[in-house]
Amino acid sequence: MxxxxxxxxxxxxxxxxxxxxxxxxxxxxxxxxxxxxxxxxxxxxxxxxxxxxxxxxxxxxxxxxxxxxxxxxxxxxxxxxxxxxxxxxxxxxxxxxxxxxxxxxxLQSVFSNYGAGFTIILTRPFVVGNTIRCNDVCGVVEEIRLAYTQLSTEDGEIITIPNKHIVGEVLINSFENSIVEASIGISYSADPDRAINIIRDQLQQFDCVIKEPAPQIGIACFGDSSVDIAYRYWVPTKQLFDIQFQVNAAIYSQFRQQQIEIPFPQREVIIKEAPAKQPEATLVQTPN
Structure with a gap:
């Protein structure tokens, strides 16, 4: 052994x-x-x-x-x-x-994200710090990876988008700013030029409102009860809602001080009386 x-x-x-x-x-x-x-x-x-x-x-x-x-x-x-x-x-x-x-x-889906990420990095349709809108999602670009892109919102939320949902889709890049579109109605008896000047003066009071391109203000349409004044201006994306709320409050306050009427919807109702009914004829039979 x-x-x-x-x-x-x-x-x-x-x-x-x-x-x-x-x-x-x-x-x-x-x-x-x-x-x-x-x-x-x-x-x-x-x-x-x-x-x-x-x-x-x-x-x-x-x-x-x-x-x-x-x-x-x-x-x-x-x-x-x-x-x-x-x-x-x-x-x-x-x-x-x-x-x-x-x-x-x-892993076809995973690899498609990497291929799309490579395309994004190579073509550079946006960079970190830009504001993009894609597939009803909007935010500031925080990080670009080969598999995904991360966005952040004003509320501090982090949005992760797979890159395959960015490449080939409609992409809006407003760089570091976002546009605010709003309107306010004034009565037909008010002076629209005066209202436009008040809105312009209030927008100039805010340093966060972008001066170039300049805000756009004018008559948007003629409503049933009011003349609608529209105004558009650019603000940093991270302060979008905060500045919008402050601007609206300042414009409303100034309109009240300057006694510019902001009408509420009105309807004119006309009541017509029905014509009086004619007495019905009665047939009287007489004996022969």
Whole structure:
């Protein structure tokens, strides 16, 4: 029993010695190539990242390009190392291709987000700090990733939009500002020019209202009970509702002080009396 175990151990040690004798140079060469390849991959990846940053390429795109170059070099080094051991890489490549196809079909939606994110970073339809509106969602761009884009609202909410829902859709970019559109009605007996001047003066009192482009004020339409004065102005998106409420309150207060009537809806009702009914004729029968 002991002799059989010793024989097995001797056979195993012989195989190990033969392996190192026959493949020692290949193993050492593969290890050296792997170490040098990893060093070169890291150096080239960092160099690519610095070149992209020097040319003001987007941060996310720069990191993506640097990581892709590093991964490609490591893949080539691994293929060379496997070739040192006499291992054919063709079956591995075929297997990787089949697995990649299966994963690609399963993660098609995820990959479409990455493709859309790459398009956004490359074409730059908007950047961080812009105000965008897409698919009934509006906010200030806080972060652009390959898979998604994050927006923030005045209420402090964070909106995450998958990039595939941005690319190919109607996109409105108003940069760092948003437009406020409002109107107020005055009576037909009031002077519209005076009302327009009051609104313009009140808008000029607010430093947060953007001066260029200048606010737009004028008669929008003629209603049943009032002349509607519309006004449009730009404000920083982060202060949209706050400034709008303050402007409306100031205009209303000034209208009351200047005795400009803001009419409420009126309807004129005319009641007509029905004509008096004529007495019905009665038929009187007389005996013959």
């Amino acid at each position: 002991i002799e059989q175990e010793l024989e097995t151990l001797n056979h195993f040690s012989t195989l190990v010695i033969d392996f190192f004798v026959n493949y020692s140079f290949q193993v050492i060469g593969a290890i050296i190539i792997l170490i040098i390849g990893l060093i070169i991959a890291r150096w080239v990846g960092n160099l690519t990242l610095k070149i992209c940053q020097r040319h003001n390429v987007d941060v996310t795109l720069s990191g993506f390009i640097g990581s892709t170059v590093r991964l490609l070099i490591i893949t080539m080094v691994m293929v060379i190392c496997l070739g040192k051991f006499g291992i054919s890489v063709a079956p591995f490549i075929a297997a990787i291709g089949a697995v990649s196809l299966s994963i690609g079909l399963a």
